[in-house]
Amino acid sequence: MNSSDWIDTGTACALLGVKPQTLYAYVSRKLVRAQADAADARRSLYARADVETLLQQNHRPRARAEVAEQAIRWGDPVLVTAISEVREGMLWLRGRPVDDCANTLTLEDMAALLWNTETVACPAIDIASTLPDPIGRALEFLAQTVTGASPMQQLTPEEIAREGGRLMSGVTNALLGRNATGPIHLRLGRAWAQEPQGCDDLRRALVLLSDHELNPSTFAVRISASTGTSLPAALLSGLATLSGPRHGGVASVARAALQAALDGNQQAFLTEHADRSPYGFGFGHPLYPAGDPRARHILDRLAPDTPPAVALRTLSRRFGLSPNIDAALATMSMVYGLPDEAAFTIFAVGRLAGWIAHAIEQVESGEIIRPRARYRERS
Structure with a gap:
C-alpha cells in the first residue's frame, strides 16, 4: 500500500x-x-x-x-457507568481528566471522589499471614474477611465507605507484608525506601490506576456485586482476575523485556515470547491510538537518560507503538529500584478504589449481570 x-x-x-x-x-x-x-x-x-x-x-x-x-471484545460499553470513561484520548474520572486528579489527589482523596463520599480513612490493619507471595497474602486476607461480612445491600453508604477504607488498608499491608499505617502512597514509599519525589510519583501512579472503565477485573467485581455478595467477596473476584498474566501481570513481562534490552538480549527475549502481541509487553492500547495519557504522565517525570527509559524507547521503536501504563509502571519501578512485585502492588492497590466504586454502583442499580451464551460445536 x-x-x-x-x-x-x-x-x-x-x-x-x-x-x-x-x-x-x-x-x-x-x-x-x-x-x-x-x-x-x-x-x-x-x-x-x-x-x-x-x-x-x-x-x-x-x-x-x-x-x-x-x-464484548473491546467494543462499545456493555454497562452504563458514571465512574469513568475514555473520551477524546483522555481518561475521565467522575468527569475530571485523570492528569488533573494525579496532580492534586491522594489515593484516599480519589476513593472519596469515586465513592461519592466526603472522606475515606484507611485505619491500621494488622496482617498475620506467613505466605511468601504478595498476591497470596492479599487473597488470603480478603478470603478471611469474607467470613461474617454483610451483603452490601444491607449497609448504609457510610458503612460501605468505612468498610472500603479498611479493606484498602488491609490489602495494601498484605501486599507489602508489613503492618504499615498512614497514607497509602507513603506506606509504599517507606516500604521501598523512597525519597519524597519517589513517594510523590507513587501517589500519582496510584491515582492514575484507580479506575479504567470496564476492564476484566472491574467487570468481575461488578458481576460478583450484582449477585448480592459482600464487598470483600467482590474484591476477591477482582484481585483474582487482576492476577492473570494478561492483565495485572503485563507490567512484570514489560519489566523483563526492559531488562533483556538492557542486558543486550532483546531479540532472544522477544523470540522466546513470540506468541505475545506488543500489547502483551505494555505497548499500544486499543483505546488510545495517540498514546496512553497515564503512561505519559508517569514517563514525563522520569529522567529520559536513565537506562530503563532508554530501553523503553528502544522497545517502543521496535514495536512502532507508544508505551502504555504497564510499560510505564515497569520503567518507573526500575528507575526507582523497586522490587519486582512493585508494579503489580501499585496496580492492585490503586485499582481497589475503582473496584469499590463499581461495586457500589452495581448494587445501587439493583440489576444482576447475566449475559446469554450462543452454542457452537467444537471443530
Missing part, C-alpha cells in the same frame, strides 16, 4: 459512522490494519481497503446475538 491507502482516525470513523472506541475494537479483532504515522509516531493510520470492506459488511443486517458477541 502507498501513503494514500492509509487514513487517519477521523476519516476512518467518518466512513464507518462509529466512535473511535469502536474503530480500535475493529483493530484489536484484526478487522482493520493499523500502523504508526511516520510523520508523527503518536498517531495511528488505518488501511482504507479494510475500512471499506468493513463498511460493506456493516451494511448487511446483523442478528442481535452477533452484535452482542462482537461488542
Whole structure:
C-alpha cells in the first residue's frame, strides 16, 4: 500500500459512522490494519481497503446475538457507568481528566471522589499471614474477611465507605507484608525506601490506576456485586482476575523485556515470547491510538537518560507503538529500584478504589449481570 491507502482516525470513523472506541475494537479483532504515522509516531493510520470492506459488511443486517458477541471484545460499553470513561484520548474520572486528579489527589482523596463520599480513612490493619507471595497474602486476607461480612445491600453508604477504607488498608499491608499505617502512597514509599519525589510519583501512579472503565477485573467485581455478595467477596473476584498474566501481570513481562534490552538480549527475549502481541509487553492500547495519557504522565517525570527509559524507547521503536501504563509502571519501578512485585502492588492497590466504586454502583442499580451464551460445536 502507498501513503494514500492509509487514513487517519477521523476519516476512518467518518466512513464507518462509529466512535473511535469502536474503530480500535475493529483493530484489536484484526478487522482493520493499523500502523504508526511516520510523520508523527503518536498517531495511528488505518488501511482504507479494510475500512471499506468493513463498511460493506456493516451494511448487511446483523442478528442481535452477533452484535452482542462482537461488542464484548473491546467494543462499545456493555454497562452504563458514571465512574469513568475514555473520551477524546483522555481518561475521565467522575468527569475530571485523570492528569488533573494525579496532580492534586491522594489515593484516599480519589476513593472519596469515586465513592461519592466526603472522606475515606484507611485505619491500621494488622496482617498475620506467613505466605511468601504478595498476591497470596492479599487473597488470603480478603478470603478471611469474607467470613461474617454483610451483603452490601444491607449497609448504609457510610458503612460501605468505612468498610472500603479498611479493606484498602488491609490489602495494601498484605501486599507489602508489613503492618504499615498512614497514607497509602507513603506506606509504599517507606516500604521501598523512597525519597519524597519517589513517594510523590507513587501517589500519582496510584491515582492514575484507580479506575479504567470496564476492564476484566472491574467487570468481575461488578458481576460478583450484582449477585448480592459482600464487598470483600467482590474484591476477591477482582484481585483474582487482576492476577492473570494478561492483565495485572503485563507490567512484570514489560519489566523483563526492559531488562533483556538492557542486558543486550532483546531479540532472544522477544523470540522466546513470540506468541505475545506488543500489547502483551505494555505497548499500544486499543483505546488510545495517540498514546496512553497515564503512561505519559508517569514517563514525563522520569529522567529520559536513565537506562530503563532508554530501553523503553528502544522497545517502543521496535514495536512502532507508544508505551502504555504497564510499560510505564515497569520503567518507573526500575528507575526507582523497586522490587519486582512493585508494579503489580501499585496496580492492585490503586485499582481497589475503582473496584469499590463499581461495586457500589452495581448494587445501587439493583440489576444482576447475566449475559446469554450462543452454542457452537467444537471443530
